[in-house]
Amino acid sequence: MAMIRAKKRAARQPYFGKRYHTPGTAPGTLTGALASATTPVHIRLVDYSPEKLLLTEDAEITDCLTYIERDTVTWVHLQGDPPPDMLRTLGETFHLHPLAMEDVLNTGQRPKVEPFDHQLFLVMSLPVFQGEEVITRQISLFANARYIVSFCEGADDPFMPLVKRLQTKSSNLRKRGADYLLYGILDLVIDQGFPVLESFGLHLEELEDNIAESGGGRALLDRIHILKRELILLRRMVWPQREVITQLLRENHDFIGEETRIFLRDCYDHTVQIMDLLETYRDMAGSILDIYLSSVSNRLNETMRVLAVISTIFIPMTFVAGVYGMNFDRSNPLSMPELGWAYGYPVFWLLMIGIACGMIIFFKRKGWF
Structure with a gap:
């Protein structure tokens, strides 16, 4: 039994999931962090305007350079775990700051937004299910008035709904600029928290019913602890996303228009709702643990009374x-x-x-x- 529990602990997402270089490594280093990466990289190029759209799957980095110099909006998305050499080439092609590229390589970063000379660099956390476990995947974004470069670790592409919307000529994504595409990406990442939290709510109700019916057992206690652990990890990665939206709204970025700021305010409202739900579920998980411990204590008292x-x-x-x-x-x-x-x-x-x-x-x- 102890060996089984040890294997389960080893398979869980660690509390500290950030990749990092050896202390003392020069800033902006792009080597050595992805020695264990197994997910191949898929590059998708989307270049569009209100009149036309070009969608290229399995594109090459050199092919993307010709499009970002046009008046159209260009979206380059890399899905997977890019090796350091690819990131170095991409950074040189799009003039991406080495410190930002280092954060792309070393996933597990805290959500943030950092302005550079000609672009914004954003890091977001996308909560997803991996089997029965909830994990967060890092979304890295480089944005300016003409293009968006996005990175998502893992094999599953979360942005296919946006691609389908872009293929519809009457969609707002086609009619607006890169700032609205940035809003669309942020909105999708933030709203992904709602179905995840809905699953947490159903799980909490199931735990309450199990405690009321059977009083629980060791397996139920393990489920409660896993749930509390996932809520803590989710809160640690989702909470700073409200700061990201707040910073985008308060600071003056030239390529983000006033109409797009209205939509970003809606994103901020969604982050507040998600955090309210998250705090509520954390309190509920703590209450369920108290109920479980009280149930165990009551059963022990009944046994002692007999x-x-x-x-x-x-x-x-x-x-x-x-x-x-x-x-x-x-x-x-x-x-x-x-x-x-x-x-x-x-x-x-x-x-x-x-x-x-x-x-x-x-x-x-x-x-x-």
Whole structure:
């Protein structure tokens, strides 16, 4: 059992999930962090305007450079775990800051927004299900007035709904600029928290029902602890996203128009709702743990009460048996003369049974069991 639990702990998402270089490494280093990366990289190029759209799957980095110099909006998305050499080439092609590229390589960064000379660099956390476990994937974004470059670790592409909307000529994404595309990406990442939290709510209700019906067990306690752990990890990665939206709204970025700021305010409202739900579910998980511990304590008290009643019933019987178990000289007429009676043994058992029945009736009337 201990070995099984150890394997489960090893398979869980660690509390500290950030990749990092060896202390003392020069800032902007793009080597060594992805030695264990296994997800191949898929590059998608989307270049669009209100009149036309170009969608290229499995594009090359060199192909993207010709499009970002046009008046159209260009979106380059990298899905997977890009190796350091690819990131270095991409950074040189799009003039991306080395410190920002280092954060792309070392996933697990705290959500943030950092302005550079000609672009914004954003880091967001996308909560997703991996089997029955909830994890967060890092979304890295470079944005300016003409293009968006996005990175998402893992094999599953979360941005296909946006691609489908872009393929519709009448969609707002096609009619607006790169700032609205940035809003669309941020809105999708933030709203992904709602179905995840909905699943948490259903799980909490199920745990409450299990405790009410069966009182729980070791497996139920493990589920409660896993749920609390996932909520803590989710809060640590989702909470700073509200600061990201606030910073975008407060600071003056030239390529973000006033109309797009209105939509960003809606994103901020969604972050507030998600954090409210997250805090509520954390409190509920703590309350469920308290209910479980109270249930276990009550069951233990019930067991102890039954044992105490049984022990109390046998106390006088033990006393009587102990008295008659003493060795006295039978030649003395005062030394337990009843032992010589013809019905002494049956009377002894009648006395024992009478004492037990009397105490049981007394306890029943008192409502002690």
